[in-house]
Amino acid sequence: MTMRVRPEMPTAENSHNFSVATGSTTPVGTTLENLKAAVCGETGASAKYAAFAAAAEEQGYTQIARLFRATSDAEQIHIGLEANLVKKAEPDYERPAAPEATPEAIDLNLIAAAQGEIDETSDMYPAFIQKAQEEGNAAAVMVFTRAKLAESVHAERYMEAYNNIDAADDDAYYLCPVCGYIEKGEDFEACPICGAKKAAFKQF
Numbered sequence: 001m002t003m004r005v006r007p008e009m010p011t012a013e014n015s016h017n018f019s020v021a022t023g024s025t026t027p028v029g030t031t032l033e034n035l036k037a038a039v040c041g042e043t044g045a046s047a048k049y050a051a052f053a054a055a056a057e058e059q060g061y062t063q064i065a066r067l068f069r070a071t072s073d074a075e076q077i078h079i080g081l082e083a084n085l086v087k088k089a090e091p092d093y094e095r096p097a098a099p100e101a102t103p104e105a106i107d108l109n110l111i112a113a114a115q116g117e118i119d120e121t122s123d124m125y126p127a128f129i130q131k132a133q134e135e136g137n138a139a140a141v142m143v144f145t146r147a148k149l150a151e152s153v154h155a156e157r158y159m160e161a162y163n164n165i166d167a168a169d170d171d172a173y174y175l176c177p178v179c180g181y182i183e184k185g186e187d188f189e190a191c192p193i194c195g196a197k198k199a200a201f202k203q204f
């Protein structure tokens with residue numbers, strides 16, 4: 001386990017890893033606009049990981065293929081949560097189509113994936129959280145916060161896979177169906193981000 005369960009679930013107020021990256025490149029609009037931008041970003045990430053999973057499977061990297069599939073599904077959870085908040089303001093809102101993704105070599109796919117996750121966790125989501133706090137939008141703060149925390153773990157999983165690309169083990173990945181957190185191996189009891197119990201997790 002890489003992220004420990006704390007006595008209180010992590011929030012922007014009780015944590016020290018919510019700073020917005022210096023020189024942030026995230027265009028920040030209203031929270032409604034930010035939710036739509038997040039849906040777009042997550043849609044691209046989910047499609048990219050699905051394409052990377054297929055490529056990994058073809059090349060015989062079955063554990064990495066499972067990780068990409070689990071993470072692709074995790075981003076779908078974020079898309080669902082964010083799109084639901086958009087729909088409360090705009091009932092006719094339709095989710096954007098996924099862009100085409102082109103896999104490269106397996107190691108470069110892992111690095112590209114980790115880079116995207118790092119950017120979301122240290123730039124996009126902290127910037128959106130700050131704006132949602134200013135607007136007093138507690139529901140958006142919660143959704144962005146859980147996504148932010150999950151992205152950082154996704155990055156860590158991708159780097160673990162990168163560093164052990166020639167030393168894969170048999171560990172399964174477990175996806176929290178509530179927040180998109182991913183555990184590697186079965187040595188855990190609950191989600192450190194949202195508290196969901198292990199029994200609810202989906203195994204990959």
Ligand SMILES: [Fe+2]
Nearest residue numbers: 117150151154
């Ligand atoms: Fe992610």
Ligand SMILES: [Fe+2]
Nearest residue numbers: 176179191194
């Ligand atoms: Fe969770």
